[in-house]
Amino acid sequence: MRLRCAVLDDYQGVATTLADWSSLAPQVEVVGFPEHVAGEAELVAALADFDIVVTLRERVSFPASVLAALPRLKLLIASGMRNSVIDYAAAREHGVTVCGTESAGTPPVELTWALLLGLARGIVPESANLAAGGPWQTTVGADLHGARLGLLGLGRIGGRVAAVGLAFGMDVVAWSGNLTDERAAEVGATRLATKEELLATSDFVSVHLALGERSRGLIGAAELALMKPTAYLVNTSRSAIVDQAALLAALREGRIAGAGVDVFDTEPLPAADPARSTPRLLATPHLGYVTEANYRTYYGQAVEDIRAYLAGAPVRRLT
Structure with a gap:
């Protein structure tokens, strides 16, 4: 069965065009979310059928309650190498690997x-x-x-x-x-x-x-x-x-x-x-990180993170 990957807050609809996701196609189905999912219950419902989630910066929180309600989730990827709204201890407890990407200053x-x-x-x-x-x-x-x-x-x-x-x-x-x-x-x-x-x-x-x-x-x-x-x-x-x-x-x-x-x-x-x-x-609507080069890094390295995870050797792990 193919794994399902959710790409959250893809407001501009460019996540799949600024990186080459084709190498994942045999194993992973990628689904973009162009609208923000607000509310914990709504988030859990939206992500219930996904194994992988790519989240943009700190737009969406992943506290213990959300991670516990997503038993299918196994890989959570954050853009950047620091994220204050992910409960890392809860992720470990529920067997969720958390990885990041580089982010330009x-x-x-x-x-x-x-x-x-x-x-x-x-x-x-x-x-x-x-x-x-x-x-x-x-x-x-x-x-x-x-x-x-x-x-x-x-x-x-x-x-x-x-x-x-x-x-x-x-x-x-x-x-x-x-x-x-x-x-x-x-x-x-x-x-x-x-x-x-x-x-x-x-x-x-x-x-x-x-x-x-x-x-x-x-x-x-x-x-x-x-x-x-x-x-x-x-x-x-x-x-x-x-x-x-x-x-x-x-x-x-x-x-x-x-x-x-x-x-x-x-x-x-x-x-x-x-x-x-x-x-x-x-x-301005939080444009600080929103540039083509940064997005290419975020989504290109998200693809790398997924490939590495599937190979059993996760990279850029966040703890």
Whole structure:
């Protein structure tokens, strides 16, 4: 009997065209899910007849309750080599092998700058006005050269964002709980002693931290109140690092100049979510990782993971 493989959240319908799945055809039937499956009961029902699941980033959670309800599932593949919404202990208990894929750090860097530049130069409203025959020039752009870029996190992605900021002639500063002067100097940034100092003095603040107990809710109402009314906040990392309600309130009340956000507490974003109509918010539907090269890596290596598993020698195992 052929095994069945579900490819979740294939929104663009490209999972089977950006990788060669033909080598699996004799043994595996591949089924794409172009719509997000929301809700635990709905997920269990949708995946009941599948032996393999390929899940995109952290869109879908696989807690112990879901894994226990899917006795046929034997291989779970996550894009990326880290996934916080899979219960690895439960996977082991139920005999489910979990594997990952590589994931490039450059796409989220590029999207960070797309959002930051879009905010600074009013790209969306000016383009909309032009297309609608509206007024000519309604915004006055914010200068990057000479402005301060504050980075919360200076790891693989934050370091690359810093390099672009320096190329624009910005004063780049950084903070994280374990940041050293040596790491800051390595990328040409200045380490600040506190995140409060960074928030209060930066013209642009960009979040590049992993989500954990120390970073969850790191930026709330009190922290947003420290920012200049002319400052912008960009978050392409994890939504839970920034208090969403506090951010939307700050934007509605004009307490900061704007925000660029690619991540949300609930994804896909519900139609009635207030983020869809909040002023001064430039929002994108979690596009940070969505590029052709990254997708070729995700799905190409997913095929490799399946072949290796079928051969009895799983690769890129996550535990």
